[in-house]
Amino acid sequence: MSNEETNIGESIKIRREEKKYTISAVSEILDIKQSVVKKIESGELNPDEQLLNKFAKLYGCSVDYLHGERDLQVVEDDLGDTEKLLSQNINSIRKQLDRLDKEVYRYLEIKNQFKRINCMIEPPIELPIVFEGEKGLDITEQFVLLSGVYRFELTPEEADYFYVKLFSPKGYCESIFSGQINGSYRTVIDLDKDNTYILRIDAKANWKIIIDEAFEV
Secondary structure, eight states: OOHHHHHHHHHHHHHHHHHTOOHHHHHHHHTOOHHHHHHHHHTSSOOOHHHHHHHHHHHTSOHHHHTTOOSOOOOGGGHHHHHHHHHHHHHHHHHHHHHHHHHHHHHHHHHHTTTTGGGOOOOOSSSOEEEEEOSEEEEOOOEEEOSEEEEEEEEESSSEEEEEEEEOTTSOEEEEEEEEEOSOEEEEEEEOSOEEEEEEEEESSOEEEEEEEOSOO
């Protein structure tokens, strides 16, 4: 290991600390592993000219300064390039967060239906239970079904694809309808315990769902 390599690593570390960047932030902005940053700063790894230029742009100094020149030269013209690097990485992070937000939103949609599960509503006095909705993603109000056999009937306004699932607060999930439906479609579900449920519907057309006792299995 040469003194020059050591000086470069030390200079990079000193300048990072002066700019109050964390190793994690530097690795994200420059799109390199944290272990690479650590090795460069410790002198185990010598950065190539391209990477050295990126460090200089990020830290707002000249490459000569990182080579050991202690007469710091702030490179104003390079601040725009640093902003571009930051913007690119921020946009990438935002896209990842958007994907996570969609998954979290779907989870919360279901979870929020059961936020009052400890104060369970009374079972309906009469069946059938009727839900109606428009095309798109929808979640019904909570409803209680006692143990027994029930008929689920889906009637779309027009033939199209429908995906309907039955959820309970403890994670029970059963597919009710899935696929192309043309006209009324019926299915029977055997529930072995009293519970609160919701329906999650992903529909390509307006729909009506009727839940009733099944007199024939």
